Amino acid sequence: xxxxxxxxxxxxxxxxxxxxxxxxxxxxxxxxxxxxxxxxxxxxxxxxxxxxxxxxxxxxxxxxxxxxxxxxxxxxxxxxxxxxxxxxxxxxxxxxxxxxxxxxxxxxxxxxxxxxxxxxxxxxxxxxxxxxxxxxxxxxxxxxxxxxxxxxxxxxxxxxxxxxxxxxxxxxxxxxxxxxxxxxxxxxxxxxxxxxxxxxxxxxxxxxxxxxxxxxxxxxxxxxxxxxxxxxxxxxxxxxxxxxxxxxxxxxxxxxxxxxxxxxxxxxxxxxxxxxxxxxxxxxxxxxxxxxxxxxxxxxxxxxxxxxxxxxxxxxxxxxxxxxxxxxxxxxxxxxxxxxxxxxxxxxxxxxxxxxxxxxxxxxxxxxxxxxxxxxxxxxx
Amino acid sequence: xxxxxxxxxxxxxxxxxxxxxxxxxxxxxxxxxxxxxxxxxxxxxxxxxxxxxxxxxxxxxxxxxxxxxxxxxxxxxxxxxxxxxxxxxxxxxxxxxxxxxxxxxxxxxxxxxxxxxxxxxxxxxxxxxxxxxxxxxxxxxxxxxxxxxxxxxxxxxxxxxxxxxxxxxxxxxxxxxxxxxxxxxxxxxxxxxxxxxxxxxxxxxxxxxxxxxxxxxxxxxxxxxxxxxxxxxxxxxxxxxxxxxxxxxxxxxxxxxxxxxxxxxxxxxxxxxxxxxxxxxxxxxxxxxxxxxxxxxxxxxxxxxxxxxxxxxxxxxxxxxxxxxxxxxxxxxxxxxxxxxxxxxxxxxxxxxxxxxxxxxxxxxxxxxxxxxxxxxxxxx
Numbered sequence: 001x002x003x004x005x006x007x008x009x010x011x012x013x014x015x016x017x018x019x020x021x022x023x024x025x026x027x028x029x030x031x032x033x034x035x036x037x038x039x040x041x042x043x044x045x046x047x048x049x050x051x052x053x054x055x056x057x058x059x060x061x062x063x064x065x066x067x068x069x070x071x072x073x074x075x076x077x078x079x080x081x082x083x084x085x086x087x088x089x090x091x092x093x094x095x096x097x098x099x100x101x102x103x104x105x106x107x108x109x110x111x112x113x114x115x116x117x118x119x120x121x122x123x124x125x126x127x128x129x130x131x132x133x134x135x136x137x138x139x140x141x142x143x144x145x146x147x148x149x150x151x152x153x154x155x156x157x158x159x160x161x162x163x164x165x166x167x168x169x170x171x172x173x174x175x176x177x178x179x180x181x182x183x184x185x186x187x188x189x190x191x192x193x194x195x196x197x198x199x200x201x202x203x204x205x206x207x208x209x210x211x212x213x214x215x216x217x218x219x220x221x222x223x224x225x226x227x228x229x230x231x232x233x234x235x236x237x238x239x240x241x242x243x244x245x246x247x248x249x250x251x252x253x254x255x256x257x258x259x260x261x262x263x264x265x266x267x268x269x270x271x272x273x274x275x276x277x278x279x280x281x282x283x284x285x286x287x288x289x290x291x292x293x294x295x296x297x298x299x300x301x302x303x304x305x306x307x308x309x310x311x312x313x314x315x316x317x318x319x320x321x322x323x324x325x326x327x328x329x330x331x332x333x334x335x336x337x338x339x340x341x342x343x344x345x346x347x348x349x350x351x352x353x354x355x356x357x358x359x360x361x362x363x364x365x366x367x368x369x370x371x372x373x374x375x376x377x378x379x380x381x
Numbered sequence: 382x383x384x385x386x387x388x389x390x391x392x393x394x395x396x397x398x399x400x401x402x403x404x405x406x407x408x409x410x411x412x413x414x415x416x417x418x419x420x421x422x423x424x425x426x427x428x429x430x431x432x433x434x435x436x437x438x439x440x441x442x443x444x445x446x447x448x449x450x451x452x453x454x455x456x457x458x459x460x461x462x463x464x465x466x467x468x469x470x471x472x473x474x475x476x477x478x479x480x481x482x483x484x485x486x487x488x489x490x491x492x493x494x495x496x497x498x499x500x501x502x503x504x505x506x507x508x509x510x511x512x513x514x515x516x517x518x519x520x521x522x523x524x525x526x527x528x529x530x531x532x533x534x535x536x537x538x539x540x541x542x543x544x545x546x547x548x549x550x551x552x553x554x555x556x557x558x559x560x561x562x563x564x565x566x567x568x569x570x571x572x573x574x575x576x577x578x579x580x581x582x583x584x585x586x587x588x589x590x591x592x593x594x595x596x597x598x599x600x601x602x603x604x605x606x607x608x609x610x611x612x613x614x615x616x617x618x619x620x621x622x623x624x625x626x627x628x629x630x631x632x633x634x635x636x637x638x639x640x641x642x643x644x645x646x647x648x649x650x651x652x653x654x655x656x657x658x659x660x661x662x663x664x665x666x667x668x669x670x671x672x673x674x675x676x677x678x679x680x681x682x683x684x685x686x687x688x689x690x691x692x693x694x695x696x697x698x699x700x701x702x703x704x705x706x707x708x709x710x711x712x713x714x715x716x717x718x719x720x721x722x723x724x725x726x727x728x729x730x731x732x733x734x735x736x737x738x739x740x741x742x743x744x745x746x747x748x749x750x751x752x753x754x755x756x757x758x759x760x761x762x
Contacts, residue, residue, distance in 0.1 A: 005409060012408040012626055023627065024405035027393040027580045028386060029703050060443045060582055061605065062622040068605040099604040193623060199408045201441055201582045201625030221601070223480040224442065224449040241443040242574060244582030245393055246404065247628075322410050 008351050009324040010142050010171055010299035012193040012200050013341035015250070019198055022253040027245040031238065035245065038252055040237040045255035049173065049263075050188060050206045052180040057230040059203045060244050063170045063191030066203030068096055069225040070166050070187040071136070074211050076219035077101035079133040082123055082163075084108070084115050088143035088327045089168055093136050100220050111330065112301070114294040115148045120156050130162040133214075137165075140172035143327045145301035145336060146290045147172065154183040164211055170194055171298035174258065175270040175340050186211040194298070195266075197257070197341045198250040207231070270297040273339040273348055276379035280352045283375035284359070285366040289334050298340035299324070306364060308335040314362060319354040345380040352376050389732050390705040391523050391552055391680035393574040393581050394722035396631070400579055403634040408626040412619065416626065419633055421618040426636035430554065430644075431569060431587045433561040438611040440584045441625050444551045444572030447584030449477055450606040451547050451568040452517070455592050457600035458482035460514040463504055463544075465489070465496050469524035469708045470549055474517050481601050492711065493682070495675040496529045501537050511543040514595075518546075521553035524708045526682035526717060527671045528553065535564040545592055551575055552679035555639065556651040556721050567592040575679070576647075578638070578722045579631040588612070651678040654720040654729055657760035661733045664756035665740070666747040670715050679721035680705070687745060689716040695743060700735040726761040733757050 007014050028035055039058075046056035059066060075081065081102050083093045086109040097104040107119045115137065124132060135157050140147045150167065157165045164186040169178050173188065174195020180188055186208040193200035207215075207227060215228060229240040258266060277300045281288055289301035304311055308326060312335045315321050326334040339348060352372045359367045388395050409416055420439075427437035440447060456462065462483050464474045467490035478485040488500045496518065505513060516538050521528045531548065538546045545567040550559050554569065555576020561569055567589040574581035588596075588608060596609060610621040639647060658681045662669055670682035685692055689707060693716045696702050705717040720729060733753045740748045 005407070007407065007409060009410050011623065012411065015408060015627075020405045020407070024401045026386070026388065026401070027396060027574070028388060029390050029705075030393065030581065032703060060441065060446065062441045062624075064622045065441065065605045096604050099607075100602050191623065193408070193626075199625065199627035200411065200623045201628055221481050223477050224446045225605075226480075241445045242392065242572065242581045243443070244580065244625075244628075245574075246396075246580040247582055247625075322413060324410075 004320055006321045008338050009322055010336060010338035010340055015199055016197055016342050019250040019253045023246045023250040025249055030243045030245055036237040038248060042251055043234055050180045052206055054208050055231055056204055056206045057227055057234055061203040062200060063203055066189035066191060066205050067168055069205050069227055070189045071096055072100055072220040072222045072225060073227045074164055074214040074218050075102060075133060078103055080131050081134040081136055082107055082132060084137035086115050087111050087141035089138045089141055112144045112290045114146050117149055117152045117156060120153050124156055124160040132163045134164040134166050138168040140296040140298050142171045142299055144290055145296045145299045146294050147296045151183055154185060158184050164214055171340060176267055176297040180206055195341050197254040198247060201244055201247045276348055276376040277337055277339055279379050280372035280376040283371035285368055299336050299338050301334045301336045303334045308332050311335060315358045318358055321351055321354055349373060349376055385701055387702045389719050390703055391717060391719035391721055396580055397578055397723050400631040400634045404627045404631040406630055411624045411626055417618040419629060423632055424615055431561045433587055435589050436612055437585055437587045438608055438615055442584040443581060444584055447570035447572060447586050448549055450586050450608055451570045452477055453481055453601040453603045453606060454608045455545055455595040455599050456483060456514055459484055461512050462515040462517055463488055463513060465518035467496050468492050468522035470519045470522055493525045493671045495527050498530055498533045501534050505537055505541040513544045515545040515547050519549040521677040521679050523552045523680055525671055526677045526680045527675050528677045532564055535566060539565050545595055552721060557648050557678040561587050576722050578635040579628060582625055582628045654724060657729055657757040658718055658720055660760050661753035661757040664752035666749055680717050680719050682715045682717045684715045689713055692716060696739045699739055702732055702735055730754060730757055
């Protein structure tokens, strides 16, 4: 059957009908007093989501645009920075730093393994002259399903005292606890098509007071992504450039839904979905790609003992469920189940049941039919 | 009566229900084969709209982001460029050039007056050494309702031979003839919330072969807006970063509607709307801000002999019609009626009738009640 599609990738994530219908309203002027109220409400609720008293700014960009804004506003060419790479998006941070002439030292772990806090500690403690201007990292690495220990690393950066902490929280924000002020994260970049439960098209950047101080002397040229302009206008419930009015209607509805559910409940739900998915994979005899202790709350990567692309396309053909494939050298080796945003236990039971049926059909070796659903149900109950 | 809003500003423009409903669909994966087909169709239709055989690239940005992409991909710090300023958006070009370290010479006309082609001719003919790398200008100046003579200026730039022609066609594309290849425009920046009839959130940049040649040596740092990456992926019906899936569903519907209407019919409609609006203002005794011979097809600026903001807010309160105000020093002096995109003759008759009623209520001196509607009707019939 066609047109009964089920989207289970780590972004775009499923969008609630309440959000879709909000987006289907006729736009109004982005400089009208009515829309000014919308900007004010969004700004307040974004601060709530980021657990910050400082600024959260809205940009018309994808997540990568938000990442770029997080770099070019606070650094100058030649600045020494540490950038962490343990997956596709960590790699993107490194490329971004190089594109803007930063003096980048890469801290890396193998894809599928978490970053080691000792690597940060070593570099930062050795930096007696305080020449390291920023530590740049990914929180939840979407490409591998690994979450890095941001809390511990943030403490090490705080001990250094000088370096800014710049974080890609694209698939952690709205899925797990990211208390921006408490952990002292200076810049957090995120995108709309993830925990926010709205379609792609918006990026968000939170900025600490310390980061604003760095902004004053940062010399990388910028115009469209100059966050100082966004702050000035956001403080007046306005925007420097035309805003994506309809996506913002959607964001308004989505943030209202998130507030109704509550941060704690959202985080617990994602935790439950993650654990249920992982227990199901183990029970079915499907090897997990990364270890449990650093499991992303957004996406679970699975490394079957068969061509992952064949499994993925069969699941798509038989049941019209989209899960993500592996990126770059992981293509064919892993598939990834998204459980981020507007996703509930029923969705995961569905995916696990369909995956079991697909594996049965493909004659997957070592499959224990029914075991996956049973294991997930045990976690969910 | 509330919630019967009528949007008559030069962007965001009214969005057809067909587009709104297309946008309200559940998103699918931006890397799926189904979405790849959408990208392919959009690219074809964007080329049709731009009347080009070269590339038209889609970005997740506002119009200003598209303008920035049009600069940073083709120029290097210190490059000598001519930038034209006869309004808010021309001024933005100048600011953009300065932000990226270009050696900018400004060609200006008073706000409300068109650019003089002789000013370009003089500079370009004097440049025997061919040191001018680009001529940068706005086609339809949204802030004043003036359209610049792009066709004549494009010929002068072509005679120079070296300089790229970089154009903001944000409120001319899809409203009047902009034959990109025929006129030899190297870079055209535009935004979704204008002639495209979709909400804000996307920017478009067309790139000529000559501009791609300049791209190879251009040295302004870039990453998110690096158009080379967009071309590479667009050629494979893909995208370098996550695309705004739902806005693109809307764009798909909007471009289909435009093709059904036909370019000639679209341009004639905008021409009719412009003329009808202008004749109505004259008949009502409302002075036009710019002369007829350079009237923008997107927006008509009117300079009443009373506080334009008071007139605007009364029209809003009495009839829930939004027209735009003046920007910067023109605030209070002019108001602007948008007649761009999904706008028909009936809409203009409505606005003119409501404006007459408002002026009557305000005791506007010299008003000739009924004359505006009659004059517009004469043009429309």
